[in-house]
Amino acid sequence: MPYPDVIPLNSDLQALQHRLQQQGVKYALASFVDIHGMGKGKVVPLSHFDRMMQGSELFTGAALDGVPQAINDDEVAAMPDPDSVTVLPWNSEVAWFASDLYLAGRPFEACCRTILKRVLDQAAAMGYRFNLGIETEFFIFKETDQGFQPVSDRDNLSKAAYALPTVLDNYKILDAIVSAMNSLGWDVYSFDHEDAQGQFETDFTYCDALKMADRLTFFRLMVKELARSQGYFASFMPKPYGNQTGSGAHYNMSLADLETGQNLFEDASDACGLSKLGYQFIAGVLKHAKAIVAVTCPTVNSYKRLVRQGSMSGFTWAPVYICYGNNNRTNMLRIPMGGGRVECRAADISTNLYLGAAMILAAGLEGIREGLNPGEPHRENMYTYSSKELQAMGIDTLPRTLGEAVTAFAEDPLSETVMGPLMYKTYVDFKAQEWEDYHSHISDWELQRYLKFF
Known part of the structure; x- marks a missing residue:
């Protein structure tokens, strides 16, 4: 997919990119969470930092748990928060960014991080x-x-x-x-x-x-x-x-x-x-x-x-x-x-x-x-x-x-x-189904208790 038009980074983001380069960072992670709070994202070479910070990385919500989109919907974009930058302590070549999800240029209402920011x-x-x-x-x-x-x-x-x-x-x-x-x-x-x-x-x-x-x-x-x-x-x-x-x-x-x-x-x-x-x-x-x-x-x-x-x-x-x-x-x-x-x-x-x-x-x-x-x-x-x-x-x-x-x-x-x-x-639909799935599962406890009991 072609990148959106890229606006030159402001001085703060230019300074951040330069600092990461000086630290030896090669890649950035534009990361967000699904309904479970588990991190998802894409890996972006630092040479494309300007595009990433402006929402170049797109995701199909229907492929994830609790990112409510149909398969025919436009993708959501990860908008990284520069204040959240974290260089991985176990791999100093990678920097992690917590991100908000956007849809059509606006905050995606069902983004977990955006929900907290609203409150x-x-x-x-x-x-x-x-x-x-x-x-x-x-x-x-x-x-x-x-x-x-x-x-x-x-x-x-x-x-x-x-x-x-x-x-x-x-x-x-x-x-x-x-x-x-x-x-x-x-x-x-x-x-x-x-x-x-x-x-x-x-x-x-x-x-x-x-x-x-x-x-x-x-x-x-x-x-x-x-x-x-x-x-x-x-x-x-x-x-x-x-x-x-x-x-x-x-x-x-x-x-x-x-x-x-x-x-x-x-x-x-x-x-x-x-x-x-x-x-x-x-x-x-x-x-x-x-x-x-x-x-x-x-x-x-x-x-x-x-x-x-x-x-x-x-x-x-x-x-x-x-x-x-x-x-x-x-x-x-x-x-x-x-x-x-x-x-x-x-x-x-x-x-x-x-x-x-x-x-x-x-x-x-x-x-x-x-x-x-x-x-x-x-x-x-x-x-x-x-x-x-x-x-x-x-x-x-x-x-x-x-x-x-x-x-x-x-x-x-x-x-x-x-x-x-x-x-x-x-959330209601997903968790109600999780509860239903649990009741449909045959556990070891049931087998041990009932398989040869009657």
Whole structure:
């Protein structure tokens, strides 16, 4: 296909191209995500950088999951964001660019990154910047004849959290990951072995939500590539073990003043350290929690992490109660010690952060606009209450299955408002079909239980 007319690059983009050339970069990736938050894109020689930055790279949406186009539609174009440029730490000849999708010269309404930017614009119009930190939990395994197992043969404790021997056994791959993150300026401040065998977490400094969504998208690509280079594989499946904890992606959220950068969720005079604005934000999220979780926990497997058996090692640390508390991990929303931020503990590592952040921010902004009140914080262990007691307190639980979550998403007006009509319908249809496909599958559990039973 012939290139569109190319306008000479402005001085900033010329300087960026020159800097990349000086660094030895040969190729650029114009990358965007599908409905799963998985990166797609094309590779462009740096000599064609000017064309790429003006949308030369075209894609057939019908060839992808959740990029809603028919096969006879015009292609969408990737418009790279120069601020997102990231040279691959494992291959310095390639630079990655997060991109928005355009159609016919205008933003494509069903582009995941554009959906988040629309909600961020709403926040900006109210004078806010949405800051977001993500706690990245993931598994590193090696292939075996029986399937997979942790890298270390000592990684076999029933309560594996914070185990130092197995961190040291995995030092080489963990150091590669953390060194790569720090080379990109992400400022990792800790990492550890998590609760399940083969499970790890990295914690790094928060930033604005768009940048964090770009970083999480790149993080999953990077960790998989680095693990593969050492003969292992990284898994971002929420719950690969039935009897061990799953991988969360806790959203740590705050609003800052757009002009001064001041954290507007901080209030030292409050018992939890949270401002009235923060409580209103919480109330909005709780109001729409069931719809939100369809996006922050987007797979069939996600709901095997969101169970009600309790927050004990070896099972789950993902509370299912639609309530909030202080520094209390048995609530869906937690105000960590010191206040100034709100943590959503329900989200898992399979989340498409562009869509998840858009939904949760929109809900929080609604809570602020409407002056909603979330009630008093719960400081007690929510798992000690019976169903009747919770019902009497007016506390509901998160959806138990993807099917329930998709229904809640479909019925909540916020969903279409955030996603737009095209992505709203696409998301509902795609996830409803995923749930139907799951029920049509004959599992090993069914064969073992029923094949010779009757």
